[in-house]
Amino acid sequence: MLKKFQKKFSASFIAILIVIACVVTSCSQEGGYEGPMPVVPTDPSKPVTFTDFFPKEGAVRTLVFIEGSNFGTDVSKIKVSIGGIPAPVIGSSGTKICVMAPRRCSRGDVVVTIMDENGKVAKEHQFENLFTLQESLVVNTLxxxxxxxxxxxSIIDGPFEEAEFQHPWWLEFDIDEEGNKIIYCIDEENLAALRKINLTTKEVSTVFMKGQAGVHQVKSMLFDTPTRDTLFFVDDNGRGNWNDRHQMPNMHYALRKEGFRKVYPYLYGQCSYSAVSMSDGTLFYNTWQSSQVYKARVIFDEASQMWDGKALFSVRANASDHIFMFRHPDDLYVYVTGFNGVYKCAYDKTTKELVSSALHVGDLNGRSGYVDAPGSSARFNRPRQGVFVKNPEYVAQGKTDVYDFYLCDHNNNAIRKVTPDGEVSTFAGRGSVGTDGKVWGWIDGEARETARFREPTGICYDEEEGIFYVADRENKRIRTISVE
Structure with missing residues (x-):
């Protein structure tokens, strides 16, 4: 697979180099000059003209050529946008500019600005024809x-090209005080380390190692919803009996003002797997034992001087499982993944409590499988982290619930989509099935036809850019899903 990737990369890179050479080199038959053109700005004594651009359609990263005269060859003085999005300028021969079609340029208007040697606008032109972006949902390796x-x-920090992950498990998206886009990643299911992925600077660093934090087996994390200044860690502390509830924390927290580097105990209780913070600040958590849901810090124990949770209900009566909770952005309810399904728990904003859960999609008996279908006809195999994403079509239709739910279907090696009405479909993965029948692996490309994952477990979403980030656990990589 790596050889195939390297071969594809090399071919693409060579093709771009050839294009650059063709753009910046004038052939002897055309102008009597051989070799690279000197880097010069536009000639102020002559007009700048535009004749056409081609091709008129293509996918992201398509090379687009703009023809005319007196462009100059200094690419720092040439600005091009397609659909309002800056398009990287690869080269210019003075009569032909080569740019690369950017992501999200579907509006299609092509605007070229030529600057003079003093950095002032010499000519700006918008073509009447539009560039048509051929969009497709694509999986890439980040x-x-x-x-x-x-x-x-292993756990190795550094630039994206050099950074390594042990087994990325859980992701949380954030924007720091400086405006950098950040993904926090639990590396390894039991948190060997908390990693910080800076999408702006394209660097990976380690916030803390497990031994530094004093945690046991962290299974998930979440920000407090009202302020996002606190990052909670939910711990399977190995204590399944309530008699042991004051011996080890089941939740810890870290503060933004300390860079999330110092970890403090927050709650003591049974082993837990996840928690959820509502927009009013109310916090709920669950335990492995009896898949019980609790409201956090309700009862104060004078003897121990500790807060206990208030037991609300079991997600599935008389059954225990690894269950994970996710807040609906409008606080309509909380989704719970587990028992090979997705359960829905309504939220009472008056009492500030979750009410008993009901199966939304998946098998009524918790049996595993892989089936895209509505409601209880759908099948999952160890669903893990999920994220809510607003659907513009629902907004236009005036629906009450305008969010779809995307989740990692761990053992099915896929990302699944659940609508508010309970329709389940496969969003990405399980593509390019070969003669061996395998649906897992490490393959980038079109989300359904080509791409493969290997036990994905974590997912988060950048709403501004429209990009999903996936912790591809057994591939030991962070992958992206986006429209290109």
Whole structure:
């Protein structure tokens, strides 16, 4: 697979180099000059003209050529946008500019600005014809260096090209005080380390290691919804009996003002797997034992001087499982993944409590499988982290619930989509099935036809850019899903 990727990359890179050479080199038959053109700005004594651009349609990263005269060859003085999005300028021969079609340029208007040697606008032109973006849903690899011979990796910080992950498990999206887009990643299911992925600077760093934090087996994390100044960590502390509830924390917290580097105990209780923070600040958590849901810090124990939670209900009566909770952005309810399904818990804003859960999609008996279908006809195999994403079509239709739910279907090696009405479909993964029948692996490309994952567990979403980020656990990489 790596050889195939390297071959594809090399071919693309060589093609771009050839294009650059063609753009910046004037052939002897045309102008009597051989070799690279000198870097010069536009000639102020002559008019700047535009004749056409081609091709008129293509996918993201399509090379688009703009023809005319007196453009100059200094690409720093040439600005091009397609659909209002800046298009990288690869080269200019003076009569032909080469740019690359950017993401999200579907509006299609092509605008070219030529600057003079003093940086002032010499000419701005908008073509009448539009560039038509051929969009498709694509999976790409963002980060994760893996030894191709042994398929091994470790916890190594550095630039995206060099950074390694052990087994990325859970993701939380954030924007820091400086405006950098950040993803916090639990590396390894039991948190070997908390990693910080800076999408702006394209660097990975380690916030803390497990031994530094004093945690046991962190299974998930979440920001407090009202302020996002606190990051909670939910811990399977190995204590399944309430008699042990004051021995080890089941929740910890870290503060933004301390860079989330110092971890403090927050609650003591049974082993837990997830929590959810409502917009009013109310916090709920669940335990492995009896899949019980609790309202946090309700009862104060004078003897121990500790807060206990208030038991509300079991997600599934007389059954225990790894369950994970997710708040609806409008506080309409909380989704719970577990028991090979997705459960819905309504939120009473008056009492500030979750009410008993009901199966939304998945098998009534908790049996595993892989089926895209509505309601109880759908099948999952160990669903894990999920994220709500607003659907513009629902907004236009005036629906009460305008969010779809996207989740990692761990053992099905796929990202699934659940609508508010309970329709389940496969969003990405399980593509390009070969003669061996495998649906898992590490393959980038079109989300359904080509791409493959290997036990994805974590997912978050950048609403501004429209990009999903996926913790592809067994591939030891962070992947992206976006329209290109």
């Amino acid at each position: 980060i994760g260096k893996v030894d191709p011979q042994t398929n091994t990796s």
